[in-house]
Amino acid sequence: MSEKKILRQKMLKELSLLSKLDRKKVETGQQMQLFTTPAFQNAATIGVTISxxxxxDTYTVIKKAWGEGKIIASPKCMVKTKELHYYAWNHQNQIQDGYAGIKEPIPEKTKQIPYSDIDLLIVPGVIFDKRGYRIGYGGGYYDRMLADYTGTTISLCSEQQLIQQIPRESYDLPVEQIITEERILHTSEQNT
Known part of the structure; x- marks a missing residue:
């Protein structure tokens, strides 16, 4: 088993043991930090998974963005090509269970949004280091997407999910900011 896979499994187990109260504390802290960022405040279109x-929790982020008149675009996994296609949606009847039980937009009821129209992309992950590198859920979808994405990238995680250094491959790309319940890390500053 690869080092990344071992780290991923260990962290997912640790996270599953968090109480609902501890999870809520982390999420509230993350959201408070995120909502203060210029990246969130200035974004007209935000790309975010449906948690x-x-x-x-991304539902709170989605509702806050809608309340501010922002467009929310969520990904649909194209399993054959390992690509993410983003679609703008604004109602529960426009999403359904998709790949791996993840809620996804229904293409027939939504509008596809090109990567270039997404101002802020909230990138999921399981483990992060302070330079912005991440271990995701193992599908490789975001590694492919980030190679073609030029907007701002942010990941939400807990302090518990930060480690010193992640083993990385040549195709791995860092996110620009990591937001925890306690702070905002600007990863470009860590890479110098």
Whole structure:
């Protein structure tokens, strides 16, 4: 088993042991930090996954963005090509269970949004280092997307998910900011 896979499994187990109260504290802290960032405040269109039970809550982020008149675009996994296609949605009847039980937009009821129209991309992950490198959920979808994405990238995680250094491959790309319940890390400053 690869080092990344071992780290991923260990962290997912640790996160699954968090109480609902501890999870809520982390999520509230992340959201308070995120909502103060110029990247969030200035974004007209935000790309964000629709969170599952094992991920940090994005429903609050989505509702806040809608309340501010922003467009929310969420990904649909194209399993054959390992690509993410983003679609703008604004109602529960426009999403359904998709790949791996993840809620995804229904293409027939939504409008596809090109990567170039997404101002802020909230990138999921399981483990991060302070330079912005991440271990995701193992599908490789975001590694492919980030190679073609030029907007701002932010990841939400807990302090618990930060480690010193992640083993990385040549194709791995860092996110620009990591937001925890306690702070905002500007990863470009860590890479110099």
């Amino acid at each position: 599952t039970e094992i991920e940090w």
